[in-house]
Amino acid sequence: MTGVPAMVLTGVGAHLPAQVVTNDDLSEVMDTSDEWIRTRTGIRERRRAAPGETSLHLAVEASREALKATADGATDVDAVVLATMTPDRRCPATAPDVAAALGLGRVAAFDVAAICSGFVYAAATAQGLIAAGTARRVLVIGTEVMSEVLYPTDRNTAVIFGDGAGAVGVRAGPPDEPGAFGPFDLGADGEDSDLIRVDGGAGRAPLTPGRPVTRDDYLVMDGRAVYRRAIPTMAASSRAALARRGWAVDDVDAVIGHQANVRILDGLCHELGVDTARSVVNIDAVGNTSAASIPIAMAHAHERGAVAAGDKVLLTAFGGGLTWGSTTLTWPDLPIA
């Protein structure tokens, strides 16, 4: 291969915890209703990790699926890039534990913290590792146990978020090969960093011996303000990624957007001028799984045949930071695991 290698998709995988939490289940513990949640978010149910089931466990299972489904049968990996806002521990990162659990040997492994855009940032990082020749095969993971940071009766957050993990295998390859990713568009706006946050246990609300658990230890989100920014920002970022690839909006066969709210996904399609039938939607069954959302949606789209070999696919995310990111890929001919 001559020139800078592209990043090519070789496999996708997802893993969800077994426990299903329905909207009716939530209505029993907070002031909400199935009707409100369905119509305002598109969510019917989400999964919740069992006690002791952490981001590591979900990531390992999703990664096994992604590697099992590897189109060329190769499972060697020389870097693990993992996106999460709910790591197993504050220190160290979760990626080295995943690499060890998968028996990958002493490969590079680190976490990326870009919240709901985390997977897109992690994939862009993997593309950089591949382009620079630092790695040839990378496992890119998004994994979250959001239930750890949800205040149990906060209807602003507890109805939306769910637990799960998704993973993709990527490798160096020629840019015209099916599966090749295009350039990324990434951005952030720290002026609005307060809109989605967990302050507790870090510099702004440090741990002190005997300190009681407070509301700061849980996720706080100004949903309405985030909603207002999500659609125009994802649309602009999508257009930038498409322009860098040289694709028109009409070329796009499937949009895999961050599953934050079905109204945001529909609004994004309207803003871009894409038929909503091309939007991959699985939020109804998984809720908003933050950094895990896009790789889970990729795996589910593959399983359901919502994406086919040769399709031109747009990925786009927006969330805490604020952060956003988009990219493109052609869907490769992947076996169904």
Ligand code: UT7
């Ligand atoms: O993942 C990364 C980033 N996150 C997002 O992208 C999330 C973006 N935001 C959203 O998806 C939406 O803003 C929410 C789903 C969080 C909220 O939906 P909304 O349509 O923006 O609702 P709202 O906050 O404007 O509230 C509308 C009404 C209010 O009642 P009043 O003031 O009109 O009487 C709320 O008190 O709905 C009420 N409400 C609820 N009612 C029942 C808010 N949450 C609930 C609830 N159940 N869970």
